[in-house]
Amino acid sequence: MKPVASKGNLRFSWQGIFTLLMYGFMYIPILILGIYSFNQSRYGAIWKGFSLTWYQKLMGDERLFLALGDSLKIAICAVAISSVLGTLMAVGLSKYRFLGKSLYVGISYLPLIIPDIAIAVATLVFLASVAIPLSLWTAIAAHMVFCLAYIAIVVSSRLQGLDPNLEEAALDLGATPTQALLKVLIPQLAPAIVSGCLLAFVLSMDDLLISSFTAGGANPLPIEIFSRVKTGIKPDINALSVLLILGSGLIAAFAEYFRHKSERV
């Protein structure tokens, strides 16, 4: 393999063709799912004609909307609280040295490293041992753990590229540390905070395992979808997938925009 110093012209190479195939591998399943959401036939892969039946059925599906509501409540609450805690944590870690700092940092990485299933059962056992009944609130509390870890990481990486002089200048000019934080540091960090929040939001909306073990009577969307598709293909879930994938595509576009912005400022 010899790297080609490209000057804007596409040259044929086996790596290029292979990459194209891999794009196909990534997108064809999603495309087929989309196509079949318009298929009239309930069973099989044979095309029986264009129809919006499954979308209509979806719109009348109250259970799915309740599940979506639960998911949104969990994700929005968890992300909102975590955005504050995660940002404060990232700022604190960038400013202070203290005994046990590396332990603190290590613990903050745990939610990213330990598999979801292990976190989920540990949280369940913990909540049972302190006799807290499972509800939407316990799910929010459990989601906050990974949300704040992800937000803190995104904000931290932005903090490393910041000019510390600005905040010092604000302090020299008589701002209190809190004013300097709110008026100088936070506005600079805003794009990173937003993109961290979007990432955490998507992860929270996607979470199946942690909710399964901590949500109690609440029934977030991934749990509802999982219990339906366990038994096979459901055409109305095809339709739902298309809508959700479009939605998350939109969120991804926003997140990329903010990430781009945060790198450029």
Added chain:
Amino acid sequence: MEGGLRPEGRAINLSTIYQGFKSSLRPLGLLGPAGLWLFLLMVLPTILIGELSFVPGLKPGQPILGYGLLNYLRILEPTYLQVLKRSATFATGTTLLCLLLGFPVAYWLALMAPKRWRNLLLVLFILPLWTSSLLRTYAWITLLRPSGVINLVLSTLGLPTQSLMNTPWAVYIGMTYSFLPYMVLILYASLERLDLSLLEAAADLGANPRVAFWRVTVPQTFPGIAAGGLLVFVTSLGDFVVPTLLGGPSSMTISRLIYNQFLGVARNWGFGSALSMVLILMVSAAISLLLKYGDRNPEMYS
């Protein structure tokens, strides 16, 4: 702006105590809430699981009667060892597949694609990560099931149909599909930083492109290969959705086994906790391997 959490050694003076208190208040305000949350809902529960893993056959709601190693001994039974081995095989196979498929993609994106399109092309490749992993796995059911799209295509072409659904192959396909973008993302970051002058030097010294690739490019990007491999390995080791939806009953993995001990019919919290600890240990072992060997090579060149 340096403030310590530790107050000054022998502060008898009230104002010094107050100063020390005040200077530790800010770091506490910044780091306290998140730290408390992580401690309560991450550290404590994990310690608790560690304790319960030594309680044989604990059922929910039962008091702890005594401690022992029975849960761990049970994992050593052939049935459960088989599950551990299968999980490790799935994770290793997925890691190798992602590396094999991901490296050429990352190579093309980082070194051969038109420069101004690189970022966009990369974002396009990792875009599926933003969509629900559950639904992406579900999409493969449409393709793989007996009456699915792949068999429709095969039978139209007059080829024999395959029953891939509920086989280990379906698990490999599903996991590779789910985690390939991570691998490409990390390898891209690593290949992008590749020092091209080293390759030119190798060519000047008479190395053919293949030799230069194996002796320069691969060692230079080894940290990326190790990090990407670790990420894919750890994620697929703990994956629950793909083996459950695509693997069927024959693809019992450690995460499914843990799930069953808590939410399924088995309901054995002690055994489930022991399995959880084993999973955490496997992940930690993989990470310490990376920390020990992953960073060796870059120092040789820096």
